[in-house]
Amino acid sequence: xxxxxxEALFTDLYELTMAQAYHAExxxxxxxxxxxxxxLPEHRNFMVAAGLDDVLGYLEDLQFDQxxxxxxxxxxxxxxxxxxxxxxxxxxxxxxAVPEGTVVFxxxxxxxxxxPILDAQVVxxxxxxxxxxxxxxxxxxxxxxxxxxxxKVVDFGSRRAHGxxxxxxxxxxxxxxxxAGTSNVLAGKLxxxxxxxxxxxxxxxxxxxEAEAFRAFAELYPQTTLLVDTYDTLEGVRKVxxxxxxxxxxxxxxxxxxxxxxxxxxxxxxxxxxxxxxxGHIRIVASGGLDEYKVAALRxxxxxxxxxxxxxxxxxxxxxxxxxxxxxxxxxAGEPRTKLSTKKVLYPGRKQVFRRMAHGKFAGDTVGxxxxxxxxxxxxxxxxxxxxxxPAGNISLADAREHAREQLDRLPExxxxxxEVAPGYPVSISPRLERELRKLS
Amino acid sequence: xxxxxxEALFTDLYELTMAQAYHAExxxxxxxxxxxxxxLPEHRNFMVAAGLDDVLGYLEDLQFDQxxxxxxxxxxxxxxxxxxxxxxxxxxxxxxAVPEGTVVFxxxxxxxxxxPILDAQVVxxxxxxxxxxxxxxxxxxxxxxxxxxxxKVVDFGSRRAHGxxxxxxxxxxxxxxxxAGTSNVLAGKLxxxxxxxxxxxxxxxxxxxEAEAFRAFAELYPQTTLLVDTYDTLEGVRKVxxxxxxxxxxxxxxxxxxxxxxxxxxxxxxxxxxxxxxxGHIRIVASGGLDEYKVAALRxxxxxxxxxxxxxxxxxxxxxxxxxxxxxxxxxAGEPRTKLSTKKVLYPGRKQVFRRMAHGKFAGDTVGxxxxxxxxxxxxxxxxxxxxxxPAGNISLADAREHAREQLDRLPExxxxxxEVAPGYPVSISPRLERELRKLS
Numbered sequence: 001x002x003x004x005x006x007e008a009l010f011t012d013l014y015e016l017t018m019a020q021a022y023h024a025e026x027x028x029x030x031x032x033x034x035x036x037x038x039x040l041p042e043h044r045n046f047m048v049a050a051g052l053d054d055v056l057g058y059l060e061d062l063q064f065d066q067x068x069x070x071x072x073x074x075x076x077x078x079x080x081x082x083x084x085x086x087x088x089x090x091x092x093x094x095x096x097a098v099p100e101g102t103v104v105f106x107x108x109x110x111x112x113x114x115x116p117i118l119d120a121q122v123v124x125x126x127x128x129x130x131x132x133x134x135x136x137x138x139x140x141x142x143x144x145x146x147x148x149x150x151x152k153v154v155d156f157g158s159r160r161a162h163g164x165x166x167x168x169x170x171x172x173x174x175x176x177x178x179x180a181g182t183s184n185v186l187a188g189k190l191x192x193x194x195x196x197x198x199x200x201x202x203x204x205x206x207x208x209x210e211a212e213a214f215r216a217f218a219e220l221y222p223q224t225t226l227l228v229d230t231y232d233t234l235e236g237v238r239k240v241x242x243x244x245x246x247x248x249x250x251x252x253x254x255x256x257x258x259x260x261x262x263x264x265x266x267x268x269x270x271x272x273x274x275x276x277x278x279x280g281h282i283r284i285v286a287s288g289g290l291d292e293y294k295v296a297a298l299r300x301x302x303x304x305x306x307x308x309x310x311x312x313x314x315x316x317x318x319x320x321x322x323x324x325x326x327x328x329x330x331x332x333a334g335e336p337r338t339k340l341s342t343k344k345v346l347y348p349g350r351k352q353v354f355r356r357m358a359h360g361k362f363a364g365d366t367v368g369x370x371x372x373x374x375x376x377x378x379x380x381x382x383x384x385x386x387x388x389x390x391p392a393g394n395i396s397l398a399d400a401r402e403h404a405r406e407q408l409d410r411l412p413e414x415x416x417x418x419x420e421v422a423p424g425y426p427v428s429i430s431p432r433l434e435r436e437l438r439k440l441s
Numbered sequence: 442x443x444x445x446x447x448e449a450l451f452t453d454l455y456e457l458t459m460a461q462a463y464h465a466e467x468x469x470x471x472x473x474x475x476x477x478x479x480x481l482p483e484h485r486n487f488m489v490a491a492g493l494d495d496v497l498g499y500l501e502d503l504q505f506d507q508x509x510x511x512x513x514x515x516x517x518x519x520x521x522x523x524x525x526x527x528x529x530x531x532x533x534x535x536x537x538a539v540p541e542g543t544v545v546f547x548x549x550x551x552x553x554x555x556x557p558i559l560d561a562q563v564v565x566x567x568x569x570x571x572x573x574x575x576x577x578x579x580x581x582x583x584x585x586x587x588x589x590x591x592x593k594v595v596d597f598g599s600r601r602a603h604g605x606x607x608x609x610x611x612x613x614x615x616x617x618x619x620x621a622g623t624s625n626v627l628a629g630k631l632x633x634x635x636x637x638x639x640x641x642x643x644x645x646x647x648x649x650x651e652a653e654a655f656r657a658f659a660e661l662y663p664q665t666t667l668l669v670d671t672y673d674t675l676e677g678v679r680k681v682x683x684x685x686x687x688x689x690x691x692x693x694x695x696x697x698x699x700x701x702x703x704x705x706x707x708x709x710x711x712x713x714x715x716x717x718x719x720x721g722h723i724r725i726v727a728s729g730g731l732d733e734y735k736v737a738a739l740r741x742x743x744x745x746x747x748x749x750x751x752x753x754x755x756x757x758x759x760x761x762x763x764x765x766x767x768x769x770x771x772x773x774a775g776e777p778r779t780k781l782s783t784k785k786v787l788y789p790g791r792k793q794v795f796r797r798m799a800h801g802k803f804a805g806d807t808v809g810x811x812x813x814x815x816x817x818x819x820x821x822x823x824x825x826x827x828x829x830x831x832p833a834g835n836i837s838l839a840d841a842r843e844h845a846r847e848q849l850d851r852l853p854e855x856x857x858x859x860x861e862v863a864p865g866y867p868v869s870i871s872p873r874l875e876r877e878l879r880k881l882s
Binding site for chain 2: 011013014016018021024025031033068071072075077117121124126128129130132133136156160161164165168185188189195196199200201220224230231260313317321325337339344
């Protein structure tokens, strides 16, 4: 499996019908499209940008192959001349973007594509699909990581992710924002993420006796984690203690895992039993229906849990499974463009985000025109030129992870809370941008 | 792109560590795993099974290639003997399942895998991932289709789906349960689904003048749908009417699309304007933030909308983005198995679902042992034998769609409501199954 998805037909049909119209009308001028979200979903004080690497990998290798063109011919809407244009299509445009792992807020462009309008248009569906979902996933995982206050978080969500791509991208996004690993082996292979996991209930069930299952597993994996809740959790812990007492020195179990019941109470009793048995080195992993709220509650209750396996609710971002992302035309043929149909304001022209710092924390952002010189650090930087990645578009996942860590460290304390805070992070619009919007209204 | 995903490493690490343990312990006996969900998510009265075709396609071609084995070697947990066993791995087991498009309820097995325990175990993650998500998606889409009462529903959700796989599978699942098409071109190519779509706001914005954009587009596509809400919706409709009056007879537009604002009111005013202009043949398509509740409200308000483009909320199943699906060991080496740790009951042994009919509608189900003869039609049927698909595992999507239509027709009226109804559909457990559970407790 190649690391990047590059299927040109992963696009909404209207991208191609519009593209043919641009072609027929000889509209070949450069267009600038910007990707941003309009508002934070409920329960969110910030988002963490992700998905850029997949966008750039796609743009680098995108082409319509013969079977794509054959299929499009059957649709009956496309001329031979246009299909020939698609056969020759290669993305040779410019991309500017905020680095993956950057904390972002509403109305801030995360990414801008500048290319002949046909080229910038046909990539819309995939660009939104990846940046929307990966940003959603990174933002949810960042909340879980923050809630864990330095205890390990691992992604256990692959089975309940929305398909295979989502499972892989959540594993990557969670690692990006500080998770310790994932259960998904393919994510480990593709992204170099640590992979974790030992046993499920089925292994215990397949043996006639739980103690015998523990013994057999520990013999093969002397430093493993044993799952103790298949029948009765504390009885399972007793069997683990018994196993450690009878075993030779090779068995030095790493942990037990609790996957059901009152996790705080069971963790306390398990910890006491293990400590009393002189097994203070055995750690406690908790899993089963966890999300950032439950992780925070367990931590606040003082539950002696060393690591959290987080699955379903993180992997589908259950409390905010979509964000209002849009990829909008802001300039065509050198002229700023807007759209005024509703209360959704679209600021015209190419923009930049300027972020100010105070006492080591983010203090406020201003969105201005990209050629303005405003107070603060500009967030968008060139990542692709003429279809080729620039160094800033070729960041390793490890470096992106370090960047995300710094970003989360710089988040104002109030925004790190799990509940929404008012008034939230200050994002202002530059006076020049406001004037240019009024000019077009 | 091949139609089926067959990456063997798309699995949780623990499937492989358990597999190595089964191998080391010479546990080669057949195991039966059943896939089911424990309870309906909120707002649901039924679910529609989907995902079987992808499971069977995966099982047919699954293998660990050299790069997979090389990666697993780097993990440091796997012996050469076990890696050799994986190199030779081919799935040669049996699968029984309910056909795609079948209406299903809690505690009813949707699918059973019977194979040597190693083989049945390593496929768990993918099997749950696909059946969980596709069933979720089909069930959500079925609600939208029911809410539309025969008006067209099309899937516009690719950009907000959770990754590429989710977008494709939602397009397929929506079509399965009666949607009229999808905007996703690749889904059209892969699954033979009708694809739809014409223009976005960016096309209008890229032109200096909306009327000019309409004219240029209609010249190229004389039977197209024009998007009228980029600036002012009713002004947009006036421009469409004007275009039709000035154009020669070639232009016979199919529809206008409303994508924002008060859709019911705008649809009424648009309909009146079009009718008054003698353009009664031009239909009205609505989109923008729709789900089954909004579709039902628009229909109940008598809004003259002919087709609904449904995106984000359907594609992420926003009100129920996960279901409590499990793939559980129910038999090993001929012995029924259960698991008793929590209030989650697992009925032991291989099961069948028997569905009774009354007056052409589903009247009640009984879950029994697979060798029981109970009243009603058995739902699970053999779909794969020794790793090869049987005819019942090789149903065309068109036939599955027809099956789904019949199933939805047979749903009791009360269950077709959008809100949860009590007491819900009756599913009972056979006395024999209850006895066998007690025996193991």
